[in-house]
Structure formats: structure tokens, C-alpha cells
Amino acid sequence: MKELQDKYPQEIEDILAKYPPDQKRSAVMPLLFLAQREDGYIRDEALTEIGRILNIERTEVATLVGFYTLYYSEKEGKYRIQVCTDVCCALRGAEEFLEQLCQALGIRPGETTADGLVTVEEVKCLGACDKAPMFQVQTGEGFAYHEEQTLESALELIDSWRTEENDEEGS
Amino acid sequence: MTDYILLRHRDIPDIGQLDVYREHGGFNSFKKAVTSMDRTEVTEIVKASGLRGRGGAGFPTGLKWSFMDDNNWPHYVVANADESEPGTFKDREIMEGNPLQFLEGVMIAAYAVDAHTAYIYLRGEYWHIGDLLDEKLAELRKAGLLGEGLFGTDYALDLHTHLGAGAYICGEETALLESLEGKRGFPRLRPPFPPSYGLYGKPTVVNNVETLANVPLILKNGAQWYQDLGTEDTAGVKVFSLSGRVKKPGNYEMRFGSTLRELIYERGGGILDDAEIKAIMPAGASSSVLKATDDVLDTPVDHASMRALGSDLGSGSIIVLDETVSMDWVIKKTINFFNHESCGKCTPCREGNHWMKYLTESIHAGALDDGKVNLLYEVASNMQGKCLCALGEFSTMAVKTSIDRFPDDFKVEE
Ligand SMILES: Cc1cc2nc3c(=O)[nH]c(=O)nc-3n(C[C@H](O)[C@H](O)[C@H](O)COP(=O)(O)O)c2cc1C
Ligand code: SF4
Ligand code: FES
Numbered sequence: 001m002k003e004l005q006d007k008y009p010q011e012i013e014d015i016l017a018k019y020p021p022d023q024k025r026s027a028v029m030p031l032l033f034l035a036q037r038e039d040g041y042i043r044d045e046a047l048t049e050i051g052r053i054l055n056i057e058r059t060e061v062a063t064l065v066g067f068y069t070l071y072y073s074e075k076e077g078k079y080r081i082q083v084c085t086d087v088c089c090a091l092r093g094a095e096e097f098l099e100q101l102c103q104a105l106g107i108r109p110g111e112t113t114a115d116g117l118v119t120v121e122e123v124k125c126l127g128a129c130d131k132a133p134m135f136q137v138q139t140g141e142g143f144a145y146h147e148e149q150t151l152e153s154a155l156e157l158i159d160s161w162r163t164e165e166n167d168e169e170g171s
Numbered sequence: 172m173t174d175y176i177l178l179r180h181r182d183i184p185d186i187g188q189l190d191v192y193r194e195h196g197g198f199n200s201f202k203k204a205v206t207s208m209d210r211t212e213v214t215e216i217v218k219a220s221g222l223r224g225r226g227g228a229g230f231p232t233g234l235k236w237s238f239m240d241d242n243n244w245p246h247y248v249v250a251n252a253d254e255s256e257p258g259t260f261k262d263r264e265i266m267e268g269n270p271l272q273f274l275e276g277v278m279i280a281a282y283a284v285d286a287h288t289a290y291i292y293l294r295g296e297y298w299h300i301g302d303l304l305d306e307k308l309a310e311l312r313k314a315g316l317l318g319e320g321l322f323g324t325d326y327a328l329d330l331h332t333h334l335g336a337g338a339y340i341c342g343e344e345t346a347l348l349e350s351l352e353g354k355r356g357f358p359r360l361r362p363p364f365p366p367s368y369g370l371y372g373k374p375t376v377v378n379n380v381e382t383l384a385n386v387p388l389i390l391k392n393g394a395q396w397y398q399d400l401g402t403e404d405t406a407g408v409k410v411f412s413l414s415g416r417v418k419k420p421g422n423y424e425m426r427f428g429s430t431l432r433e434l435i436y437e438r439g440g441g442i443l444d445d446a447e448i449k450a451i452m453p454a455g456a457s458s459s460v461l462k463a464t465d466d467v468l469d470t471p472v473d474h475a476s477m478r479a480l481g482s483d484l485g486s487g488s489i490i491v492l493d494e495t496v497s498m499d500w501v502i503k504k505t506i507n508f509f510n511h512e513s514c515g516k517c518t519p520c521r522e523g524n525h526w527m528k529y530l531t532e533s534i535h536a537g538a539l540d541d542g543k544v545n546l547l548y549e550v551a552s553n554m555q556g557k558c559l560c561a562l563g564e565f566s567t568m569a570v571k572t573s574i575d576r577f578p579d580d581f582k583v584e585e
Contacts, residue, residue: 068336130420
């Protein structure tokens with residue numbers, strides 16, 4: 001399998017160029033993000049391929065997916081809403097915000113909406129402690145911060161994703 | 172006009188753009204260093220300025236640079252942009268608002284220790300900052316400020332960003348280096364310290380973002396100028412991240428020697444709903460908690476004074492707690508954090524945090540009557556001095572000081 005190499009040859013070359021030629025292993029984290037881009041999770045085959053590109057064991061690549069919390073080995077919601085409920089945000093209403101959001105979506109923290117669009121998760125400090133309630137949205141493409149949120153603003157955002165999805169299906 | 176030193180984008184909104192930054196003297200310090208200064212001269216100025224690390228430990232920056240092992244090459248510089256301590260969001264604003272000053276700081280550090288490659292390790296969630304810095308780095312290469320033969324000398328330098336993927340422990344410098352090498356972020360035994368055994372086993376300077384952002388202006392204005400800004404113990408200015416139960420949370424750049432009262436009441440607008448202030452955590456979740464007495468509020472802040480009060484300045488992340496907050500809740504939250512972030516490499520921290528999580532949760536739920544508070548205190552005490560890295564130690568700080576200093580929050584209600 002050469003799926004990543006076929007799909008992202010330039011990206012892979014750019015990533016590898018950052019590190020000394022005899023230290024290719026350093027590229028494993030950016031390559032894992034790359035592998036996660038399309039589906040929001042890392043497939044088994046990608047582990048093997050990354051191992052081959054970097055000349056390390058597949059199992060070593062797999063242990064990183066287990067160690068770092070922003071890599072996933074299973075498909076969940078297309079959009080992961082990660083609400084910070086750590087101490088500073090909790091002092092400014094984040095726990096109540098999470099509860100309201102989950103209630104509005106009919107799920108509990110950690111669960112995914114029935115249409116597979118949204119997973120809501122509780123996370124630790126995101127470096128936005130002055131702007132609670134806040135969350136980041138993780139997709140395969142990366143992360144986006146949404147700060148000083150209300151239930152209304154969050155639901156509006158989710159609605160805009162729904163519209164986008166429907167448009168894509170319609171076209 | 173406040174004359175910011177680090178948060179200069181608040182005075183000059185477009186300072187993140189290369190032409191604007193250069194109009195304001197940007198990269199003159201780097202050029203001066205590379206074209207007219209000896210490496211040791213640069214290090215000596217930073218040493219003389221009294222600059223201390225802003226990542227938490229407050230280690231003298233110039234001294235760290237002077238420890239680089241000159242018998243082992245190549246040398247590396249790594250900027251620590253992992254910023255994950257609850258309550259800390261200053262490096263983010265520096266990198267978003269004034270990115271070029273930070274990058275110039277990295278470049279000067281690299282020149283000073285004769286490194287030709289530097290990495291910026293960002294927490295994965297700062298993805299957008301990674302994109303921004305990549306853009307800036309491309310501009311710098313184009314402008315001839317990075318690359319081969321800089322300013323007609325034979326000095327070559329390049330910088331690269333590297334994203335982490337969600338692990339607080341990777342802010343610890345040796346775990347960060349492991350992670351940058353493509354491994355799990357387990358801390359290494361220290362010593363050896365990174366200046367003798369760092370990235371790929373090579374001598375490496377690891378410095379915090381804010382630390383490095385100070386360097387261009389120190390070179391421009393001189394060591395004495397920087398010394399004079401702060402206190403005898405801690406020179407210069409600090410970006411304090413203020414959060415918790417205050418009216419105006421945010422980053423505030425102040426000189427060392429300013430007071431917490433100034434920060435919390437004048438800058439931060441005082442306590443939400445004008446409630447009574449109760450406690451201060453000066454170093455984020457890793458703090459020893461201070462009772463917010465007049466004495467504490469009026470103490471000029473620096474590393475030494477916070478220690479004298481029975482706490483630590485850490486990275487200067489001030490979490491304010493008011494009368495509506497009970498300490499048993501606070502330590503439940505902090506332990507939840509540390510238990511989640513313990514890397515599991517050593518038993519006292521892994522098991523200790525597991526136990527503390529169970530105990531703080533049951534205490535918060537009201538189980539105060541069967542010795543759980545004493546047991547919690549004992550677990551925390553037993554962990555101290557036995558953990559491989561400082562995370563384990565950090566986790567015990569708020570627990571013990573909360574029980575010691577706020578015993579009423581842990582008593583059975585009559
Ligand atoms: C658990 C733990 C987390 C840390 N997190 C950070 C961090 O996010 N950013 C940082 O600059 N330093 C962090 N540090 C401190 C670093 O180990 C190191 O001391 C620092 O990067 C050195 O830079 P400085 O001298 O400029 O402060 C952390 C330390 C520990 C023990
Ligand atoms: S003290 Fe905790 S975080 Fe540090 S090495 Fe031990 S288990 Fe890991
Ligand atoms: S505590 Fe929520 S962003 Fe810091």
C-alpha cells in the first residue's frame with residue numbers, strides 16, 4: 001500500500017525535509033496528522049505505510065497513536081467539538097455550557113450525534129482560559145478555536161455544518 | 172501609550188508583518204549579532220541582563236546558553252511552545268500578535284550557541300499558529316534572513332515548526348525532545364541536561380517562547396536597560412495570564428515588582444460580582460495556593476517573593492478564586508488534570524494521581540468523615556521527592572496547600 005505517498009507526495013517530501021536525513025523518525029507525528037486528514041482517524045494501513053516510509057516498526061507507530069490524545073484509531077463524528085472544562089474555564093461557566101450543549105444535541109460527552117456529524121468531548125486547558133466558555137473543533141484538516149461561546153452561537157455553528165453537508169449531498 | 176516590550180502588537184497592530192516589524196527595528200539585533208558580535212558576547216549580554224526562563228523554572232537564560240557542550244556537534248535550539256499549563260495563554264498571544272520578535276529571539280539564540288537548525292515545538296492545538304509561523308518563516312527565507320550565508324557571512328540558519336498532539340507532559344523539556352524525535356513523550360532522567368545531551372543526543376538549548384521574545388530588545392537596548400525594568404531577583408517584564416473569577420481576564424504585561432493587587436484589581440477590574448477574593452494560584456494548576464491576604468496582594472511579584480510567600484511564580488499564570496469557590500472543588504479539578512496528563516512512566520506519580528483522583532472526587536462528593544482528607548494528604552506527601560519529573564511534584568502542590576491553608580473547606584459541616 002502506498003496510499004499516502006500517492007496522495008500527498010509533496011507534503012511528505014516537505015515534512016521529511018524538516019529533519020536531518022538520518023533522523024527521519026522525527027517525521028512520524030506530522031505524518032500521522034497527514035494520515036488523519038481525510039477521514040479524521042488513522043487507518044491500520046497508514047500505520048504500516050508510515051512505518052515503511054520512516055523505516056520503523058508498525059507497532060512503534062501504533063504506540064504513538066495510543067499515547068497522544070489528538071490521534072484517533074476509530075471513526076467518530078466528522079466534527080469533534082472539544083469543550084474545555086478545565087479549572088479556569090469551569091470557573092467561568094464551562095461545565096454548564098457543556099451540559100446545555102449536550103442536552104441540545106441529545107448526547108452525552110464522548111458521544112456522537114446519530115447522523116455522525118458531531119462528537120462532543122470534554123478536554124483539558126486549551127490556552128484560552130480568558131475566553132470561556134470555549135471549544136476547539138477538530139476535523140481531519142486541523143483545529144479551529146471558538147471562544148466566548150453561548151449555546152446559541154454553538155448551535156448556529158453546528159447548523160452551518162449541517163447546511164454545508166446537505167448542499168454537498170444535493171450537488 | 173504603554174510601551175510594550177513583548178505585547179508590542181497592542182501598540183503597533185501590524186507588527187506581525189515583516190515590513191512593519193522591520194520599520195520598527197526588526198531583525199537589526201539579529202543582523203548586529205551575526206555581522207559584528209562574537210557568539211560569547213551575545214551570551215554575555217543575555218547573562219548580564221538577568222533574563223530568566225519564563226517556562227516555569229526561572230533558570231538564568233544566558234547561563235543555560237553558556238553550558239552548551241562545544242565538543243559535541245551539531246548544536247540545536249528548540250523553542251518550547253507547548254503551553255499547556257491550565258491558566259497559561261501568554262505564548263499564544265506573543266506568537267499570534269508579535270510572531271517575528273519571537274522568531275528573531277530564536278534566531279539570536281541559535282547564533283549565540285552556533286546552531287544551524289532550530290525547531291519550534293507547538294502544542295498540536297496551536298495548529299493555526301503553526302500555519303502562521305510557517306508563513307513567516309517562508310517570508311524570512313525569501314528576504315534572506317534565513318538560509319545560507321546570512322548577511323554575507325558564512326553563518327547559515329533555518330527554523331522549522333513541529334506540532335505536538337495533545338500531551339501536557341511534552342512541555343517538560345526532555346519529554347519534548349523525545350517527542351520531537353518521534354517517540355512517546357516520556358521524560359528522560361536528568362542529568363544530563365539538554366545543553367550536554369539534547370535533541371538526537373546533541374547539545375540543545377530549550378527555551379520558552381516568552382523567554383526568547385525578550386532577546387531582540389535586550390540586544391538592542393542593552394543589559395542594563397533590561398535589569399532596570401525589574402527587581403533585583405528577576406529582571407525585566409512578564410506577561411501574566413490572568414484568569415478565574417476576575418472581571419477582565421486576559422494577558423497583562425507588567426514589570427517584575429508589580430503587585431498582584433495591581434494585576435487583579437487595576438488591570439483585571441477586580442472580582443466578578445464584586446465578591447470577596449479568597450485565594451490565588453500564581454503558577455496555574457501546578458501552584459501552591461496562596462490565601463489572598465493584604466500581605467500577599469501587596470507583595471512585589473518576582474520569583475523570590477512568591478517563594479518566600481510559600482508558593483512559586485512558575486510561568487506566571489494567575490488563577491483567581493473568590494468566596495464562591497471551595498478548595499475541595501479546586502483540587503478535584505487540578506487532580507483530574509494531572510491524573511489525565513501523568514505519562515505513567517513512574518509509579519509514584521501514576522498510582523499517586525490515581526488515588527488522589529479517587530479521594531478528591533469522594534471528598535468533593537461529601538465523604539469527609541472517614542479520614543479521607545488525611546489519607547489524601549498522606550498520599551500527596553508520600554509522592555513528594557519520589558517522582559521522575561516535576562509533573563508528579565506539581566500535582567501535590569495545590570492538594571497539600573489547600574488542606575493546610577483552607578482547613579475549613581475540608582471539615583464536616585455541623
Ligand atoms: C510537566 C511540565 C510541563 C512543562 N510545560 C512547559 C510548557 O508548556 N512550556 C514551557 O516553556 N516550559 C514548560 N515546562 C518547563 C520546561 O521543562 C523547561 O524548563 C523550559 O522550557 C525551559 O525554558 P525557559 O528556561 O526559557 O523557561 C514544563 C515543565 C514540566 C515539568
Ligand atoms: S512524574 Fe509523572 S509525568 Fe513525570 S515521568 Fe513520572 S509518571 Fe511521568
Ligand atoms: S482552562 Fe480552559 S482554556 Fe485554559
